Amino acid sequence: MKTLGINIKKEQEKAIEYVKSQGLRVLVCAGTGCLACGANEVIEKFKQLGASVSTMTDKDKITTVPTGCHGFCEQGVLVAIPDLNTTYVKVKVEDVEEIFNSHILNGKPVERLLYEDPATGKKALHTEDINFYAKQTRAALANCGKINPESLEEALSVRAYEALAKVLTENEPDKVIDEIEKSGLRGRGGGGFPTGRKWRSVARYKGGKSYVICNGDEGDPGAFMDRSVMEDDPHKLLEGMAIAAFAIGADEGYIYVRAEYPLAIERLKHAIKDATERNFLGDNIMGTDFSFKIHIKEGAGAFVCGESSALIASIEGERGMPRPKNIHMAEKGLFKRPTLLNNVETFANVPLIILNGSEWFNSMGTETSKGTKTFALTGEVNNNGLIEIPMNTTLREIIFDIGGGIRNGKKFKAVQLGGPSGGCLTEKHLDMPMDYDMLKKEGAMVGSGGLVVMNEDTCIVEVARFFMNFTQHESCGKCTPCREGTKNMLAILNKIVEGKGTMEDLDTLEELAEVVKESSLCGLGKSAPNPVLSTLKYFRDEYIAHIRDKKCPAGVCTALKTYTINPEKCKGCSKCSRNCPVGAIDGVIKSPFKIDQNKCIKCGACMNGCAFNAIELS
């Protein structure tokens, strides 16, 4: 046991007092999404109005707090007033006065700005009535949207650095690793490697210089879980890294953040500065002999830099290309020193496990996958946004309860998990619980947490083509199978969606998928064929329809659309012929016109202009 130079409980009490002194807190989301919807104007307006209220005591003071992402990005700008237990959605600057006068000052909620359940049409008066939030368990994201991410005081009020103080007081690094190991926490970046075991393997090389790296190079299209943690609760990440550093004996750390996350970089820098000034980071943390400095390395936007060895090469100043992993980075990683690399969300879970105990964490989830996991829920669901659920939650609960079901009453078709490295799952998987190993067995993966929901109007071949296009362009070009193999897979998929594919192409596609998967150098290449393989597994018919019948069942692939004129309906007015930009329609006035399929570019101009609905699309 050690006595620290800082009494964290006292600091916490002071911080809580500070937050109390703010009176009624109006939490306006200042996440990237809401900022784009005009959150700054909303904040300014609230501040202006709040200041106009003359107050006698702290209690009736009104404070506007710009917070991090509330998660329900679909409905931005979000304004939450915890003291009134209400969340307003889609707030515009012109709505602010009404909320202020009607609800805050006179206790009368503004009904039109409340969330309306798309299924029932009911307005959600209280925050917990919103299904999107009700079914979540927010742990890593618990503070996101609740505190001002640029205020260390507010972070302290929600127990920031308490876990670090605890481990420094106990002063037993191995016990920290034991605790993490017992919790069952697995890497949240996609691989799902047991975190405790990873820490232990690095701690084995304790003694000299070691590094802790946080991988914040979140590159999957549509994923923004890590960004949220970095932007909304940066101290939690810093604390998690510091605890890891203490456990493995490191004194220096890097956060690798993509340059496309300027707000995250700004807030992290701010947080590092604040924490260092208050001695929660830097030299001799809280008066102990443990020192830990954190640097921020901005990535230049290459997807592959999320791969551990490429990320290290990038920090070292080289081109971000993966390296062979014959020597484990636990032994020789960054600058050839022992290195621990975890993802943002993994680190964010660490202080929670230390504070609440490993039992709390492993009480959630399945046999092999514990705790909670964040997902970026996107696509054709009613409620898009950032969610956190316990492992073990089924896809059905995510999509239909939290996500509010499929938009516009359409039918569910598939869900894509794990981004470009993941795969598609179907109707029959809906009751499958979230679990690293089960998802992997079915050809998908938890991945970093991208979850794209697709409805019946989605062409599955096009989805595979989209992801293949992404990985081909993001391949670092180093190893042959990934560079040349994905190029040819993409070419075949392009042929198929253009209706030029052959059954032999399908064989080649599968052969290549196997070769690329088996023989690529790094994880990017090894997993690049997954979207193709999983869609081939569950939607082979759709590929064959494109190839053999030259039809896109979802009616998405332009090249496979056929516009025809129904001679029964056509009056021979010639409007379509005049509208056609390529002269593909011809005929004699007052008798049915015809479309020359060889000339038709499938633009649909004929159909849009026809007054008699005579033009049909198949």
Add this chain to the structure above:
Amino acid sequence: MGKIIINGRVCEYTDETNVLEVIRNHGFNVPTLCYRKDLIKDFGACRMCLVEVEGKGLQAACNMPPKDGLVIKTHTEKIRKIRKTILELLIANHDRECTACEKSGNCELQKYALEYDVQPTGKYLTREVKIPIDKSSPAIVRDENKCVLCGACVRACEEYQGLEVLGFANRGSQTIAQPMAGKPIAHTECVNCGQCAAICPVGAITIKSQVEQVWRELHNPNTKVVVQFAPSVRVAIGEMLGLEAGTNLTDKLYTALRYIGFDLVFDTNFSADLTIMEEATEFISRLEKGENLPLFTSCCPAWVRFLELKHPDMLNHLSSCKSPQAMMGSIIKEFVPKYYEGYTSENLVSVSVMPCTAKKAEALREEFKRADGTYDIDYVLTTQELGKMLNTAGLNFKKIVGEKADSPFGKYTGAGTIFGVSGGVAEAAVRTAYELVTGEELKDLVIKPMRGLDRTKTVELDLKGKKLKIKIVNTLKEAEKCIKEIKEGKADYQMLEVMACPGGCINGGGQPISCNEPIIREQRAQGLYDDDEKGQYRKSHENPEIKELYEKHLEYPNSHKAHELLHTTYSNKRKDCYISIGEKEE
């Protein structure tokens, strides 16, 4: 130390750094395109050397450390299929003008395609050949349409020369290996060493050939074509003629060169001796004056260009002696018309055969331009190019009877011949300097610590009480370290011998391809040391033709006349190169 099981056979390993080496040392083989024993950095890009490892699935043998008890299979059905697919993909993306390719016959992709029976499948996208070929350099030609992105050139440039002239650009299928910002290679810091061409498995980087031009001169009845060849050519060219590496072909080469039409055959070893006379004298004079020390040897044109580009402030250290090629060039153009009948400055064509691509650039130095606008050396062939010409002529070296070189300017000593290997210039210089300084005969001619292919050697000598320290390095990466030492005032040696190619000229960028068999270099080096051993004369100053040259024409080493003919000047050449962008002109 340990045992691994390869294809069911127990195989012992000792100090092999990877499984691939163990496989190869036990009579098995797996194909590789990106692996190079000479390069340190793990790369693992081509994926051709994948093997099945029990319990670990497919692993690249090239960067898997051997471990006791590993069970490995090298040629399963799965692996064969993967290798074949990789080859099909590479070939589809390759400019397949094989018949017209410089590398045909030496091309590793071609070799594996044959071995794996790769047929045109039509399954894959074929390359549109459209990247312009970079012919800007006098030494090498870069054709990215043939590149398989093995990265060997990139790594060689970085690991040998520390220059990083080449790097990767773009991503995905657009990835290419090219000079900084896509500049023509001639406008970069490239020093023309040609190691990238020597290590390239395909025809993406090749030597800029002058074979056709030389044939034309040989067949032109109005010209007289004179040739010289460098020390290390004689022990390497045999590899292209079906003979063992290291075989000394000096006399047979004299004959063969006459067979294919050269009118006079000289030996660069002669001018190597001449270089020693001049350089040893210059060195002693600098020692006496204590200025511009350490003296840098100036035989290696890649090293000279390196200094002119990167350290122009250090040029005062460089010996003012021309290189042996350039000295011979001056001698030929100056004296051949005087000594040999029928030769005039108008009809005389001077060709040199070098182990080196940088010599092609050296020949084009402004300093070596003659008053009539021609150069001292008109054409530079590499060993590889001469090998091709000899094969074109269909000569059978087993049956050729050796002859003597033309005299004067054809005799050489053992000191001249060891110029071709790292440490040889210093050893030759010491043999002469010792006797010049002490006035006594040097009995023990072999200076062992100067020999061997290590990248750095430091040798301390005692010249009858006068202590001397000489540093010998090969590769410019090592040379750069020396420059740093000198600039920091930490260098305590008086002479620095630098050869840019690993091991020296025996491993020059123009030598027959040997990147997969590093042992060949040792054989070549031994060939030169053997030549020294059996020579009638072994000290440059004992060469009778050298003595005669000084007596009749040059008076004495470093004389005014010698300076005019055999010495040169250097200058800051940064403006040739993009690195000078933004720098102010001095």
